[in-house]
Amino acid sequence: MAEKQDMDKLVQQYLEAIRSAGFRMTNQRKIIIETLLKNMGDHPNAQELLEMAQKRDPSIGIATVYRTVELLNNMDLLNLTNLQEGFRRYEMADDNLHLHFYCRCCGSVYHTSADKEKENLIRQWAGEAGFKIMPQVLEIFGICEKCQAELDEIQEEDHFFRCNPRCGRFGRWNDPGQGRGRRRWCRNA
Amino acid sequence: MAEKQDMDKLVQQYLEAIRSAGFRMTNQRKIIIETLLKNMGDHPNAQELLEMAQKRDPSIGIATVYRTVELLNNMDLLNLTNLQEGFRRYEMADDNLHLHFYCRCCGSVYHTSADKEKENLIRQWAGEAGFKIMPQVLEIFGICEKCQAELDEIQEEDHFFRCNPRCGRFGRWNDPGQGRGRRRWCRNA
DNA sequence: TTAGTTGCAAACTCTTTGCACGAGG
DNA sequence: CCTCGTGCAAAGAGTTTGCAACTAA
Numbered sequence: 001m002a003e004k005q006d007m008d009k010l011v012q013q014y015l016e017a018i019r020s021a022g023f024r025m026t027n028q029r030k031i032i033i034e035t036l037l038k039n040m041g042d043h044p045n046a047q048e049l050l051e052m053a054q055k056r057d058p059s060i061g062i063a064t065v066y067r068t069v070e071l072l073n074n075m076d077l078l079n080l081t082n083l084q085e086g087f088r089r090y091e092m093a094d095d096n097l098h099l100h101f102y103c104r105c106c107g108s109v110y111h112t113s114a115d116k117e118k119e120n121l122i123r124q125w126a127g128e129a130g131f132k133i134m135p136q137v138l139e140i141f142g143i144c145e146k147c148q149a150e151l152d153e154i155q156e157e158d159h160f161f162r163c164n165p166r167c168g169r170f171g172r173w174n175d176p177g178q179g180r181g182r183r184r185w186c187r188n189a
Numbered sequence: 190m191a192e193k194q195d196m197d198k199l200v201q202q203y204l205e206a207i208r209s210a211g212f213r214m215t216n217q218r219k220i221i222i223e224t225l226l227k228n229m230g231d232h233p234n235a236q237e238l239l240e241m242a243q244k245r246d247p248s249i250g251i252a253t254v255y256r257t258v259e260l261l262n263n264m265d266l267l268n269l270t271n272l273q274e275g276f277r278r279y280e281m282a283d284d285n286l287h288l289h290f291y292c293r294c295c296g297s298v299y300h301t302s303a304d305k306e307k308e309n310l311i312r313q314w315a316g317e318a319g320f321k322i323m324p325q326v327l328e329i330f331g332i333c334e335k336c337q338a339e340l341d342e343i344q345e346e347d348h349f350f351r352c353n354p355r356c357g358r359f360g361r362w363n364d365p366g367q368g369r370g371r372r373r374w375c376r377n378a
Numbered sequence: 379t380t381a382g383t384t385g386c387a388a389a390c391t392c393t394t395t396g397c398a399c400g401a402g403g
Numbered sequence: 404c405c406t407c408g409t410g411c412a413a414a415g416a417g418t419t420t421g422c423a424a425c426t427a428a
Contacts, residue, residue, distance in 0.1 A: 024402055024407060046392080061410045066393060082271040086418080087392055101320040110318045118314060125307060126331055129299045131290040133331035142315055142322035213382060213427055235417075250385040255418060275393080276417055 010037060014077060021075060031056045032068045036078070036092050041111060043081055043089040079137045083109075091137065097122060098137040103144040110144070199226060203266060210264060220245045221257045225267070225281050230300060232270055232278040268326045272298075280326065286311060287326040292333040299333070 014033045015025045023029075035052045036044075044052065050065045069090055072078035079093045083102055091098075097119045101110040114122070126133040203222045204214045212218075224241045225233075233241065239254045258279055261267035268282045272291055286308045290299040303311070315322045 026402075026408060028409070059410075062392095063394080063411080064409060067408080070394095080273055082273065084269055084271065084277070088273075099314065099318075101315055101318045101322075103320070104323070110320065112318065121310065122329070125288065126290055126329060129288075129290045129301065130334040131292070131299065131329070131331040132337055133290075133329055134293070136330050138327055138329065140311070140315060140320070140322055140327065141325050142320040145319040148321055211382095215383065215427075217384070248385075251417095252386080252419080253384060256383080259419095 007034070007037060014072075017075065017077065018071070023071065028053075028057065028060055028064050029068050029071075031060065032065060033072070036072075036090060040092060043091050043109070043111075045085075045087045045089050047087075049090060076134070079135075081137050081139060083107075083139065093135055095135050097133070097135060100137055100139050101144075102139055102141050103147055104141050108144055114138075196223070196226060206264065206266065207260070212260065216246065217242075217249050217253050218257050218260075220249065221254060222261075225261075225279065229281060232280050232298070232300075234274075234276050234278050236276075238279065265323070268324075270326050270328060272296075272328065282324055284324050286322070286324060289326055289328050290333075291328055291330050292336055293330050297333055303327075 011030065011034050014037075015030060018029065019025050031053050032049065035049060035056075039052065042048075046062065046065050046069065049069070050060065050062050053060050053065065069078060072092075073080060077093055079091045079098070081089045081091060081100065083089065097114040099112050099114050099118075101112075103109070122138075123133055200219065200223050203226075204219060207218065208214050220242050221238065224238060224245075228241065231237075235251065235254050235258065238258070239249065239251050242249050242254065258267060261281075262269060266282055268280045268287070270278045270280060270289060272278065286303040288301050288303050288307075290301075292298070311327075312322055
């Protein structure tokens with residue numbers, strides 16, 4: 001209950017920000033903002049966001065989702081993330097720098113706020129280049145512990161390799177006997 | 190001349206990597222790789238890469254560019270960058286971690302290799318999350334010195350604000366007297 | 379010779395936009 | 404009442420893919 005009240009308060013703050021900037025507080029915007037706040041860790045894309053929002057109001061259209069997301073981003077209230085999937089993911093912004101460690105093999109994302117020490121260090125690096133950075137998400141690609149172990153094992157017996165992030169798995173090249181056509185990159189494709 | 194020979198040698202290395210992985214060394218791939226190497230700092234997108242490559246062989250098609258770029262990326266020879274422009278940019282990879290400082294106002298990119306100290310620090314942070322990171326580019330959004338000065342000036346007399354990276358400029362909200370239709374976000378739009 | 383590669387054009391996916399209707403202030 | 408916002412469908416933009424012709428090995 002307390003949580004729900006906190007959430008309501010937070011939603012009100014976002015709506016107030018929107019209104020005080022001269023935009024209208026519509027029910028659709030309210031639903032989309034609440035959906036984003038309730039699913040902070042999920043990094044939904046536009047389609048997922050639409051489906052979640054439609055549980056509250058089935059009449060909401062995809063165009064409204066995109067327009068709301070653009071509005072929030074323009075107001076620096078929303079972070080965009082791009083995992084080279086061919087679409088964008090969205091996440092409510094706060095005043096912190098976030099780090100996303102994205103496993104190029106299994107696609108899992110480890111999500112953490114940079115502590116102030118890390119954040120200040122990055123600010124300092126930016127400062128050396130004359131830049132003043134803003135709150136945002138840094139996507140860092142790598143391989144998680146689990147996949148690293150799996151990859152080591154596979155590489156011993158075969159020449160698998162990491163395929164591109166879009167695939168999200170690892171595959172092998174030079175796969176024999178596939179005949180004409182596209183080379184199969186991924187074990188799971 | 191010496192530079193040209195170094196370049197040729199480098200191109201040969203890439204082609205050799207491709208061939209030893211069981212792929213064919215075609216003239217199109219050679220041209221695309223050379224184009225990428227000769228324009229390291231430019232971060233071309235697929236269209237730009239096509240146009241540059243077509244100066245050497247006008248028959249090259251966009252599909253070949255995309256397929257070559259996918260091949261190189263799958264082999265970890267190419268970095269993808271995404272500046273939220275709606276398309277990807279490409280850059281030959283090396284064994285270093287790179288930092289791109291991208292100005293959200295004017296769109297300029299300050300491109301630097303992370304020195305080993307920075308790189309090791311980031312590796313360490315990844316390690317804390319159980320990740321082993323790979324050579325890549327980190328996109329860091331911010332505002333460059335020049336735009337910061339301009340922005341400060343404007344903000345004193347008006348309520349401009351940063352608009353989304355896709356726009357690449359700053360605009361204002363609550364712009365009066367625009368009548369029906371889409372709100373103008375950007376001074377330059 | 380044979381299987382991988384290319385260019386073309388069509389298909390696909392995600393995102394944006396024009397328009398008439400609806401709704402917030 | 405006057406705009407801004409919405410839903411729909413169509414348009415746009417970037418990327419992928421099927422196919423017949425071509426080519427590296």
